[in-house]
Amino acid sequence: MKRKERILLISLFIIVCILIILIILSLKTEKIKVSREVTQTYFPNIEETTEKREVTIFFPSEEDSLLYPEAREIYLTPSLIQQAKQVILELIKGPENNHLPTLPPTTKLREIFITNDGTAYIDFSKEIYQQHPGGSEAEIISIYAIVNSLTYNFPQIKRVQILIEGLEKETLNGHIDLTKPFSPRFNLIASNKEP
């Protein structure tokens, strides 16, 4: 009797162990699934149209603390949001000419919303500040590269607010106020320098 009980206990223990392991494993795979879904939404599907348009995107340069234009072709999608997304993705991808990047290349574009009064909300992943060098100049240049690139190409966008991980954040790294929308500053563009 005692022996039988012991065997029963041991087998019960083993079953419980296997169950726990199974639960942990299933949880893990579920987590992987979740994160996969998220990464998918990080890369917005851009509709590929036959017609294209040229846009001007701004990058910093070793030269001075101004922004320099680079031309890009984007798909002329009927949706303004889709066009704006392409501009931001090009900005993240970085410069092609002799210019410098302005956003960490690991930054992901989560979403863009545009309100009727012309405020565009650009939602970035946390890398935009975590991988950022900080400092006023770098913050100003990153922010206005985004703001100027959007407002310059899309007259419907009049101001731009930056969100991070879906939320309002005070600053990137302690300097420029992100809690209000930015109007463009075209005087930061090199060719448009005021004397």
Next chain:
Amino acid sequence: MKKKYLLLIIFLYLIPSLEGLTLKVRYADHPDFTRVVIESYTAFSYQIYTTPGKIDVVINGNFTFGIQRKKVHSRILKEFYWEKNGSNTIFKVILKKDRFTIDYFTLINPFRLVLDIKELSSPVIPELEGKGAGGISNLNRGIRYTKTIIIDPGHGGSDRGARGPSGLLEKNVTLAIAKELKSIIERNLPVRVVLTRTEDINISLEDRASIANNQKADMFISIHTNASYRKSAHGSETYFLSLHASDEETRRLAYFENNSDKLEDEIFPENAEDIKLILWDLAQTSYLKQSSQLAETIQNELNYLLGTTNRGIKQAPFKVLSNVAMPAVLIEVAFITNPEEEKKLSSVKFQRQVALAIFRGIINYLKSTEVK
């Protein structure tokens, strides 16, 4: 015979190009500054270096300036001369005063390099090292009405701020300069100085502003070190708050008006009023004018200290400044991302020089507000 002709032909050929290489110089005293203009038929690249009482304009290429040396009659200029140095032409401006600041920019058609030179008043307290009570006798109403100055060392705790290439941290430099500045002010002025943090701890931007507002302080000075994607970025900058929207919209309209026929139709739709000006009602709004004056007096001293040129005061929407109800500036002392400046920033001597420069700027600001 043939040789002579050949020489003549070469000579004739050279005349127009020689003329093209001659630069014209003009100057004029304005109430606030003295302007020197170098005019050229062709654009040139240049660097500007300053030492006390002297400006070197290094022009890349072979140019001439008519007369070798010229005495000038001006409030601040003494003489001009120029010399060749390899493939460069150096135009030298000698000034009557050692302490000055310079702004420069170029214009086209024809190409002009414009230098605006401003005299700096002599240091208020020349002998700071020796307890420096000398300045106080001159101190006037501006200072008498100033009771509390807040110094805000940027970042702290887990917020390290920017980081230099060899590992220097912004939060440590800002605290060192702030402490030095506090002790200089307290030794020389009858005012109270409060630091927003005195150790390596996290303090939110809102709390920094609250500390200043609760103390009913008269001045807020935030100290930072700059960072850039540009390796060569250098020099100091003093900022005051800009309101997010506002004049930039007007600039945008002016920009499109001047530059793009194509975009004009798109940007001026029938509902043009829809481009509204938004003015944020911030605590700082009513102090912007004083803040810009304070920024200017501090920046002038920092330019002089660092020998930096062309670094004016700047405006940007800084979170920490927006909630402060008093004249407020944010100083980016130097670029911690620049290896040379990182080295400077780590030295106690330089930190002290920076603190002294800021102190002189504060004094000059207080002197200028005395009249009102």
